Amino acid sequence: MGHVEQLKLLWELQKVEGEIAHKEQELQNIPSVKAYHARKKELADLQEARRCHGEKMDAAREKMRNGEMNLQNISAVMRGLHKKLYGGEVHSTRELESMEKKLSLIQAEKTVLEDEILSLMEELEKDELEKLRLDSREKEGQEKLQQLKNRAQKEMQLAKQELELLHERRTAIMQQVDAxxxxxxxxxxxxxxxxxxxxxxxxxxxxxxxxxxxxxxxxxxxxxxxxxxxxxxxxxxxxxxxx
Ligand SMILES: [Zn+2]
Known part of the structure; x- marks a missing residue:
């Protein structure tokens, strides 16, 4: 091979090495790969939000169970008082008055508790809707993530193949240039x-x-x-x- 051809090979080598550097840079910045990572982060955030929401709902359910138990206890106490009050067992007026007062206090307590339980139920109904919304968003997110993953893998593979070809060209040129x-x-x-x-x-x-x-x-x-x-x-x- 002539002198000029050898020099030209060097120039080719420089060109291929430039392309390799460029392709390596590209490989680090494939848009679909970046989009995949961003989407993955979004999904993780969504899952975290769903988990927090689930915990909040569990706490509300627990609160409701306690409220219902309290309500049962209060009702039992009231039934007992009622029975005593109107069963003819108590005769003293003072005692009757005191019992009536007690009964009305308990009644007020019961009303407050019932209101609390009602608003907890309403809250839970809203939370249930929010849960469904989060569930469907997560499902959608999973599907999109999978699609992005497939695309990112394809593009990554393609870029790697191109890089491999460039390396092959580089090797071929180097083999022809005098040491x-x-x-x-x-x-x-x-x-x-x-x-x-x-x-x-x-x-x-x-x-x-x-x-x-x-x-x-x-x-x-x-x-x-x-x-x-x-x-x-x-x-x-x-x-x-x-x-
Ligand atoms: Zn110059």
Missing amino acids: PLLQKYRELSSKMQGQCVSLVLDGFCGICNVSLPSAFFARILTPGKLVYCENCGSLLVPGDKKT
Whole structure:
């Protein structure tokens, strides 16, 4: 392989390596993968909200059970008082008055308790609706998440395949470049931290765009000769016949 072809391979290598870097960057930023992670977080938040809601409902049910038990006890006490009061067992007026007073106090307590139970029931009914809403949102969220996951996996796989192809091309090019030239390219590339091979077109450096003196062109084509741009320091590669 000729000198110029070797140099051109270096330029190809630089191009492929640039594409690899770009593709790797892309792989880290696939929109569907990002969307999947965002949706997953949303779903976790929703599940947490549903869990809290469930706990709140359990507490309300417990409160209602206690209230109903209290109500039963109060009713029993009232029945007892009632029986005594109107069963003819008590005769003293003072005692009767005191019992009537007690009965009316308990009645008031019972009314308060009944109201409390009623509002708890209403609250639980609303909570039940909210629970259904949260359940359906979660189900919907799960389905969407699954769809996104499928898409993200496909896109990720595709990007990885593309990256793999680029790596194969890179390897193929590297196998054709003479070892010392490849070594030179690596040194230059790490020194310049980026593009270090410049394709010369119409007499201009392909990297810094400076106009190159015509004396360069013959030297670029000389076998074994490495010529660098005086302005940016990149290795010059002839791009076309005119170079
Ligand atoms: Zn230059």
